[in-house]
Amino acid sequence: MTAPVTPALPLSQDARKRMTLDGLWQFKFEGEADWRSISVPSVWQSEFADLRDAFGTASYRRQFFLPQEWAEREISLHFGAVNYFAEVSVNGQPIGNHEGGYLPFSLTIPNSILKPENEIEVSVTLPSADATRYPQFPFAEIPHGKQSWYGPLGGIWQSVRLEARDTSHIKHAEVRADLSSGAVRFDLDLSASAAGAEVRVAVYGPDGALQAAAKGSGRTLSVVVPEVKAWSPDAPQLYRADISLSVADAIVDTTSVTFGFRTIETRGGQLFLNGAPLYMRAALDQDYYPEGICTPPSLEFLEDQARKAKALGLNTLRIHIKVPDPRYYDVADRIGLLIWTEIPNVQTFSDASARRMRETMQGIVRRDGHHPSIIAWTIINEDWGTRIVENADHRQWLAETYDWLKTLDPSRLVSDNSACFPNFHVKSDLNDYHYYRSIPERREEWDDITRQFAEGAAWTYSGLGDAQWRGEEPLIVSEFGVWGLPDPSKLLLQDGSEPFWMETGATWGDGVAYPHGVQKRFRALHLDTVFKDFGSFIEAAQWYQFANLKYEIEVMRAHPKIVGYVITEFTDVHWEANGLLDINRNPRVFHDDFASINSDIVVIARPNAWSAYAGELLEVDLSVATGGASIPDGATIRWTYGQDGERALPETGANAVASVGIVPMQMPETDVNRMLRIELEVLSNGRRLATNVLDIALYAKRNRANLPSIASKDPALRAFAETLGYPVSEPGKAEVNLAHALDESDIEAMHHGARYFVIADGSVPTHRNLRKDIPAGEKLYREMTIDERDMPVGIDQQLPGIGLIAREGTLWRGDWIANFSWIRRKGAFASLPGGPLLDLSFEKVVPHHVMTGFRTFEYAGPVHGGLVIGWVHKPAVTIAERRVGRGNLVATTFRLASVPAGTDPVAAALFDAMIATVNQSK
Structure with a gap:
């Protein structure tokens, strides 16, 4: 039964005593003869380099002195979590075991085995995938989470404590709080000897004041809190319940639990927190830590x-x-x-x-x-x-x-x-x-x-x-x-060495997830000629x-x-x-x-292109998303980039989008290609509700004077060049030859000094290189067989020695593990705005193929554009030049001809830069 509100009894000073057992324990892994020290809580993988990937069984032990005043009390041992199977002994006597790596457990120590000085020993087994050795719980059949990604975690990884308590005690208190009524129900798990004992609960509000109290003799108590304050991220109002157990008017045990009043529900495709619309702005947290791996440092x-x-x-x-x-x-x-x-x-x-x-x-x-x-x-x-x-x-x-x-x-x-x-x-x-x-x-x-x-x-x-x-x-x-x-410099240990995980990850993403040596690979690929230094590359990647x-x-x-x-x-x-x-x-x-883009109210600016010529009109579709907030009547959206503008916003409720419509923005005149930043803000009664920016690659109008002559066997490419203002000539007479792929006649022409620009965008079938034919000199090789199998031909062997690989189906595709694609802003490419990494202005021409066959030394000069994956692995090329005989070749995988000539400033600027590069080469 539940009694009316009454004050709580004064707490007994000896209701329950605790002693932490955190600190140094002795540790020995299976097969080891000697003990060594380990910190508890921790996992052995974080403590010992030689056990970084170790599955198996380890022994822990430590001593404790039993306080004299704990005599005649029930002594229990509490573990926050042990991964995975724990067997516990005290003074050589087994007292219990526990399976499961993530949850707490406690064991009572029989008084008969306790002494003034005692020793605890814990055997901890982290099973491997070997079901013959661990038939009861092979690794594949236990909850293990990301241990299969980042490595195993074994040991006593959460805190350990010793408690002295009465045999009548509170084992657990479940709380259910109702926001609408203020009712709070406590379901109590009591020890067997606590049957019939009096239980009292006192609930204190966020300000520490007593809000409600009750007493009873059952395992359920209920109270009603007046004028409830709801818990939310903006107002994390917490209540505390002090629960006491008394026998013969003496308190024998106490516990406390914090809780809050809040509701979460779904209706009509929306989330509601405490009845109000909620937009979830979340991040995945794997709960890993720099040194303790799974054990937080503090x-x-x-x-x-x-x-x-x-x-x-x-x-x-x-x-x-x-x-x-x-x-x-x-x-x-x-x-x-x-x-x-x-x-x-x-x-x-x-x-x-x-x-x-x-x-x-x-x-x-x-x-x-x-x-x-x-x-x-x-x-x-x-x-x-x-x-x-x-x-x-x-x-x-x-x-x-x-x-x-x-x-x-x-x-x-x-x-x-x-x-x-x-x-x-x-x-x-x-x-x-x-x-x-x-x-x-x-x-x-x-x-x-x-x-x-x-x-x-x-x-x-x-x-x-x-x-x-x-x-x-x-x-x-x-x-x-x-x-x-x-x-990486912010990740080093106090002695200047790398953390152990810098040499992990090699088995993920075909090796691109391996961090160790990233600076060395950066230098080997001469990326310091692309970025100012390694730090600039890291900043650009972020x-x-x-x-x-x-x-x-x-x-x-x-x-x-x-x-x-x-x-x-x-x-x-x-x-x-x-x-x-x-x-x-x-x-x-x-x-x-x-936070400007990760908030309830977000400005959305969607241009019809992320590049534009000076003086053009850029159409920008403007809207504002509200999330869990709202836009009041009279709010406006304002933009500025040298030319300011403003429009009214409609009054808009939560989880909606307020559309402004298409806004034509006149691009300023410029003689120099540059990035133009358009700043946007939402205002209401002088208060700023949201801000955002839109970056546009602004290009000066093209200079069509003194362009070199172009020849091409491909009518579409001829027309493309001509539309861009290039004079078209006959093969053999033009300054630059334009093609999607090469054949033997093109190679022969280069031997005699011809210059070629190849747009290797995959639109013409090749042999996974830049060639659409097979050289006659390979005929005998191709007819050779070994064990009736055709011998393969290297894709970079045929002149000009450049392989061509579709990114689809490879890590060069660019999804989760980033492809850091770059263009060196030097020479004819120096005028490209932004960079060196590609931005949204390149989205219409971004390559669907990459080129291979280049050695690291070539990245210092002949390679003008390329990419690396993850921790600077798997380099590939998107723009490069190469000598062939007395002639010269520039090849790119940028899809420059995938848009109508002259309609995309980026495509035109890249085309001009590559023509200039091949034409200037001697």
Whole structure:
């Protein structure tokens, strides 16, 4: 029963005593004879270089003195989390074990084995994938999350403490708070001997004042808090409940739990927090740390990163397939961040792994259910561990697990499978989907996929007849983004050495994820002739990342049916360099600018082109997305770039787009190519609601005087050059020959001094090089056989010795791991605005092919444009010149002829620069 409000009893000073066991323990890995010291909490992979990739069993031990005043009390040992299987002994006597790497457990130490001085020993097993050695729990069938990506994590990785308590005690308190009524229900898990004991609860408000109290003798208590203050990211109002257990009017145990009043729900395709529209501005957080890997270094560290998240404009973090240290949620509650949390995935679906995932989820809800910051759960990420595309049983299990979890915790949203191509949802509160495309390389694809998604694409749900799709699930792009690169100098250890992870990643992305030696590769490719120095390259890579995120966010915000997104990711994780912060939580160069595009109200400026000639009219489609905010009556949007303009905005509610329409902007006159920045702002009663910028590559009008003569066997190329103002002549008489590909006659002409410009855009079939024929001299070679197999021909062997490879289907395609494409701004290319990395102004001509066959020394001069992937790997070429006999060749994969001649300033400027380069060569 529940009694009326009464004051709490004074707390007994000896209700429960605690002793931390964090600190140095002795440690010995299997097969080792000697003990060594290890810090607890930590994983052995972070402590010992020789165990960085070690699976197996380790032993921990340490001593403790039992305080005299703890005599006659029940002594229990509490572990925050141990990965994966723990067996615990005290003074040589086993006291229990625990399976599961992410959740807390406690064991009672029998008083009969305790002494004044005691020794704890913990055997910890992290199983490998060898099912013959670990038949009970092979790695593939346990929840392990990203350990399969960044390396194993074994050991006592969360805090350990010793407690002295009464046999009558509170084991756990579950809190359910109702925002509409102020009612709070406490469901208590009490020890067996606490049956019939009196329980009291006192609830204190955000200001520390007593709000409500109750007492009773059962396992359920309820109170009503008057004038409830809702918890939200903008106002993280927290309440505290002090719960006491008393026997014979004496308090024998106490505990406290914090909670908040908030609701999260979906209606009509939108998210609502506390009844108000919510636009989710999130980042994926893998919860990895510089030195402790999975163990956060301190509470202050967690607080600092949370403040940085909010400074970036984030209102949500998606904890990626991992269960964090509970302090993570404490910080989110206090500072005000929404959290979306996931079950760590398995690799192989079986009855045992399915049971473990549900047990883990049940433990997560039990441990973390009181946190108002947590608003959503994910059961499966990207079909990892399940095979829902092909297995109907897995789809049924997923739908059933959704129902089970909604029953277990009806206060939060559930995503059944946070999906990506080619998997999907079966039954979910959220229609969330992942896709990655880089800009400018895949701009059109990003636009198209986003449009399809916003229009309710059928591919987001099972098409196999078993989808339970209501059609009004909120649309969230729950993973997107692209790599930048951190500054390696900010990642070094105190002694100046590299962190261990700089030599990991070689098995990911065909080797492009390997960080070690990045500066050496930068120098070897002579990129210091492209960028001022290595630091300038890193800065450019980070601005490239910002430009990608900016564009993609603006495209999503233009579709009001999309009500949220999750950026990949909050921080870099080891070799994975796509964070808004690096792994040490150092900000990117764009840190202070990011909130302007990552906020509720966002200005969207969509020009008909990102390049323009001086004096032209540029048409810009202007609109403003509101997110969880609104635009009041009388607001205006203003732009300035030397010529100012302003238009009224319609009054607009939340999660909508206020359209301004097409605004013609007169481009200023200029004699020098340059980047033009158009600044935009939304104003209401003198208050600035939003700002943004639009960068346009502004080109001076072309000078058509004294252009060299052009010859081409291709009528379309002749017409293209002629339209650009080049005089057209006959082959053999022209100064420059123009082609899409070469044959033997072209090579012969170059031997005698001819100059060629090849637009190798893939429009003419070749032999994966620049040749559309096969030299007669290769005939005998091609007819040779070994074991009846044709011998291959190197794609860079035929003159001019340049291979041509389509980017589609390769890492040069440019998606998640960035392709850093550059043009050296020297010589004829010096007048190109921006750079050296490509920006949106190149989107109409961006190459779909790359060239190979160039040695590193050639990057110092003959290579004028190229790209590297990730940590400066897999160099390829997009513009280069090469001597052939007495002649000269300039070749490019830029699609200069893919747009009508003269309509795109970038295409024309590149064409002019390459003609000038080949014509000037001697």
